[in-house]
Amino acid sequence: xxxxxxxWVLMCAFLLASCGGSSGAGDSPFTPGxxxxxxSSVADLVLTLSATxxxxxxxxxxxxxxxxxxxSRNTLASVPVTISADSDAIVSSTSTSTGTDGxxxxxxxxxxxxxxxxxxxxxxxxxxxxTATVQVVGTKISSVLAPAVIAPSAxxxxxxxxxxxxxxxxxxxxxxxxxxxxTPPQVTGTTGTNGDFVYNYTAPAAAGSFQVNANIAGVSDxxxxxxxxxxxxPGVSVPxxxxxxxxxxxxxxxxLPNSSSNRSEIRALFLGTxxxxxxxxxxxxxLNGDPQNIGGTFTAGSGTQTLYSDxxxxxxxxxxxGTRSSPTNGVTVRACxxxxxxDPNLLNCTTNATQTLTVTSEPLSVTIGTNAEILVGRLxxxxxxxxxxxxxxxxxxxxxxxxxxxxxxxxxxxxYALGTTAWGKVSDTVCxxxxxxxNGVLESGEDFNSNGTLxxxxxxxxxxxxxxxxxxxxxxxxxxxxxxxxxxxxxxxxxxxxSGISGTEGRAVYTLAPVPVDAxxxxxxxxxxxxxxxxxxxSTSCTNPN
Numbered sequence: 253x254x255x256x257x258x259x260w261v262l263m264c265a266f267l268l269a270s271c272g273g274s275s276g277a278g279d280s281p282f283t284p285g286x287x288x289x290x291x292s293s294v295a296d297l298v299l300t301l302s303a304t305x306x307x308x309x310x311x312x313x314x315x316x317x318x319x320x321x322x323x324s325r326n327t328l329a330s331v332p333v334t335i336s337a338d339s340d341a342i343v344s345s346t347s348t349s350t351g352t353d354g355x356x357x358x359x360x361x362x363x364x365x366x367x368x369x370x371x372x373x374x375x376x377x378x379x380x381x382x383t384a385t386v387q388v389v390g391t392k393i394s395s396v397l398a399p400a401v402i403a404p405s406a407x408x409x410x411x412x413x414x415x416x417x418x419x420x421x422x423x424x425x426x427x428x429x430x431x432x433x434x435t436p437p438q439v440t441g442t443t444g445t446n447g448d449f450v451y452n453y454t455a456p457a458a459a460g461s462f463q464v465n466a467n468i469a470g471v472s473d474x475x476x477x478x479x480x481x482x483x484x485x486p487g488v489s490v491p492x493x494x495x496x497x498x499x500x501x502x503x504x505x506x507x508l509p510n511s512s513s514n515r516s517e518i519r520a521l522f523l524g525t526x527x528x529x530x531x532x533x534x535x536x537x538x539l540n541g542d543p544q545n546i547g548g549t550f551t552a553g554s555g556t557q558t559l560y561s562d563x564x565x566x567x568x569x570x571x572x573x574g575t576r577s578s579p580t581n582g583v584t585v586r587a588c589x590x591x592x593x594x595d596p597n598l599l600n601c602t603t604n605a606t607q608t609l610t611v612t613s614e615p616l617s618v619t620i621g622t623n624a625e626i627l628v629g630r631l632x633x634x635x636x637x638x639x640x641x642x643x644x645x646x647x648x649x650x651x652x653x654x655x656x657x658x659x660x661x662x663x664x665x666x667x668y669a670l671g672t673t674a675w676g677k678v679s680d681t682v683c684x685x686x687x688x689x690x691n692g693v694l695e696s697g698e699d700f701n702s703n704g705t706l707x708x709x710x711x712x713x714x715x716x717x718x719x720x721x722x723x724x725x726x727x728x729x730x731x732x733x734x735x736x737x738x739x740x741x742x743x744x745x746x747x748x749x750x751s752g753i754s755g756t757e758g759r760a761v762y763t764l765a766p767v768p769v770d771a772x773x774x775x776x777x778x779x780x781x782x783x784x785x786x787x788x789x790x791s792t793s794c795t796n797p798n
Contacts, residue, residue, distance in 0.1 A: 292322035294331055299375045299382040301360075307417040308366040308390035315691065316343070316358045318375040318382070320350045327354025333377045340365035341386075343373075346689050351696030359691065362388055366422055368470030390417025393473045394517050395466065396568045398552035400560045401478040401485050402455045410475055411551055413517065413570070414447040414468050419501065421447030421513075425469040433462040434477065443468065446513040455479045476562075485560060486532055488591035494523040495605040497587045499571065503610045503651040503721075506573050515570045516609055518550070520587040522565040529565030533589050534558050534598045537569055540584040546611055547574035548583070558593065573611045580650065580724070581608035613643035615652050617757040618750040620730070628770050633739055637730040637762060641722050641750045648726025653751035656730055658715040661685055662743040663708040664766060665789045668781065674774045675781055677740070683707070683794035703797035707788050713744045713767060722750075732767070736782035739769035 302315040316335055320328040331350045335358045337343050345358040360373060371386040396411040410429075414422045427449045429439040434453040443449050451464065459480040466473040478485070497520045504516045518537065522530040537553045539546075551570040553559040559567045571585055587605045590598025597603040618641045627634040639656075641649045666679035686698050687706045694706050701707070718729040732744060743765040750758055773781040791798045 292324075292326070292328055294320050294328060294377045294380050295323040296321040296325075297333070297375050297377055297380050297382045299373070299384050301373070301384055301386060304385070305387045305389050306360070306362055306371070308362055308368065308388050309416050309418045309420070310362065310364075310366060313359045313361045314386065315693075316360050316373055316375075316384075317355050318350075318358075318377075319355045320377055321354070329354055331377055333375055335373065335375050337371050337373045337386075339369050339371045339388075341371045341373075344689075347696055357691070357693055357695060359689075360386065366416055366469065367391060367425065388470075391415075391422065391469045391471045392417075393466065393468055393471050394568065395473050395475050396552050396570065397475055397477060398559075399557065400562065400567075401480060403481060404455055404457050404459060404479055406455050408453060408455060408477065410451045410453075410464050410466075410477075411570070412443075412449045412451070412466060412468065412473070413515075414443050414449075414471075421445070422469055423447060428467045429464065431462060431464040431477075433460070434464070446515065453477075478560075485593075488530060488532055490524045490528075490530060492522050492530055492533065492589070492591070492603075493525050494521075494527075495587070495589060495603070496521050497585060497605040497607040499585060499607050499609045502608075503612060504571075504573055505612050505614050506575050506577050508614075509575060512572045515551075515572045518569045518571055518585055518587075518607075520561070520567045520589070520605060522561050522567075522589065529561075529563065531561050531563050531565060533561040533565070533567070533591065534593060534595065535561065535567045535587050535589045536598065536601075537571075538586050538588065538601070540586040540606060542583075544578055544582045546576050546578045546583050548572055548611070549574075558598070571609070576611070577613040578611040580610050583609050583611055585609065610651055612651055613647065613649055615641045615649045615750055615753050616643050617641070618654075618748060618753060618760045620746065620748050620760040620762045622762070626768055626770050628736075628772075631735060632733050633736055633767070633769065634731050634733045635764070635768060637732070637746065639717075639722075639728045639730055639748050639760070641726050641753075648722075648724075650722050650724050650726055652722045652726070653720060654717055654722060654728050654748060655751075656715050656717050656746065656748045658713060658732065659685075659690070659745045659747070660708045660710070660713055660742055661745055662765070663712075663788045664741045664743075665786045665791055665794070666741075667786065667790050668784045670777060670780075674777070675784070676774075679790065679792060681792050681794065682743075683788070701789075701795055701797045708738075708742050712738050712742055715746060732764070734767055736769075736773075737787050738767065739781075739783040740766045741783060741786040741788060742767055 298319040300317045318333050320331040329352050333356045340363045342361045342363045343358050350356045368391045369388050374383050394413045398409050402408045425443045427441045429451045462477045464475045499516045505514045507514050522533045524530045537550045549572050553569045561567045585607050588601035620639050622637045641652045643649050665681040668675045669678040713734045722728050746762045748760050789798045
């Protein structure tokens with residue numbers, strides 16, 4: 253007990269010392285450098301980028317830093333600098349002049365334009381300017397010829413789907429088609445709600461090969477249409493050593509009636525000896541009898557329509573679910589193949605490749621909750637949460653992608669003292685997060701307590717999902733972990749979002765204000781808890797570093 257009282261006396265003394273003292277408030281062991289606003293003119297700007305490529309997902313950003321330099325290569329503080337960008341990009345800056353370190357930091361995002369392109373970033377200060385370029389990347393085009401070999405004067409189409417780097421459809425992108433020899437030879441349009449576009453054409457009366465060139469969102473795609481009588485397509489002259497099929501994504505949501513926006517891209521690959529691609533393989537797709545009665549359609553190559561593998565040994569189509577969901581891996585896509593149009597292996601599907609996928613109910617809402625328990629490690633506390641996703645009927649939805657993030661909006665200063673039966677807080681000063689733009693960089697005006705660091709640190713509290721997808725119960729466990737000495741001294745806001753849910757119901761938020769501690773340590777009167785004194789200080793002022 254004497255030891256406990258001694259600790260409390262020391263804490264009280266520290267609290268008093270933090271509020272004042274005999275040292276001069278403006279004293280510093282450092283002398284100013286030569287860099288300073290107004291004393292020198294800008295001779296050069298150093299423009300740096302945290303990355304030279306920017307994903308077109310819309311949520312990705314890169315950091316742009318401009319450093320003002322004088323003729324002696326010293327940094328200059330308080331110098332006006334303007335950072336801008338072209339090509340529909342957006343620059344966000346928290347200041348218009350350099351900080352004490354001579355730098356101005358901005359954030360660059362792609363804006364609403366998700367096409368692949370080059371963005372030029374410019375930094376200007378007076379008559380001095382610098383530029384740098386960023387490449388926007390991520391657009392992917394998948395195209396299906398229906399059919400790949402077409403009879404003279406017959407009608408066919410090329411089906412396109414455009415997605416960004418995360419696989420999300422790119423809606424409203426301009427499409428330019430050029431197809432000399434086909435009718436029409438040129439088409440302009442925009443992608444639909446699923447990032448899709450269909451070029452419908454009529455083949456010429458004369459046989460031959462015709463290229464269809466598509467340019468969508470800064471990416472080009474070339475397909476070759478073979479116009480000839482079906483019987484003239486050469487047969488397969490080499491053994492097929494390997495036949496495989498893939499589905500992307502392997503988990504796809506149901507469609508509403510009269511909708512085809514949700515789909516899975518199906519790709520069959522045929523290889524010969526030495527992994528050499530086998531062209532002209534005849535392929536038809538089906539659902540292998542569909543024993544679960546899930547239903548759905550293929551955009552090409554179903555029924556009696558035959559597709560042909562291209563020079564790379566590839567055949568593509570898309571599976572479009574209906575309105576029914578399936579058990580996990582409850583849909584089997586089958587590619588029946590043969591070496592000629594009359595091959596019994598093709599007609600009877602005795603040679604085939606299969607791939608399973610899952611059709612899920614459309615997720616509608618996500619929620620997060622927890623219990624009263626806290627897991628006590630040797631050095632850490634862990635708080636567990638349950639995240640649940642349901643559909644419109646309230647039924648749990650498995651295989652939904654979940655993303656979690658955490659923000660620390662406030663930290664706390666103070667200390668605990670021993671009461672009659674337990675430890676309790678004797679002071680609790682709440683301070684806002686100093687990193688106002690949450691970029692992890694100490695910038696001018698952010699260090700409110702002038703201690704040279706940002707409080708709280710982003711790593712003071714971490715979050716992780718035990719699985720990236722919901723399980724059969726529509727749930728996934730989330731864990732929040734922090735060092736024991738930070739217990740009760742920092743606030744945390746957890747945000748979870750579920751893929752495929754739009755609007756407010758696609759996100760759920762849980763606030764810990766502050767992060768909790770275990771009851772046993774509070775009641776242990778013999779040992780001060782690890783969090784007895786805040787790691788952020790004990791002063792009652794947020795501008796005091798102590």
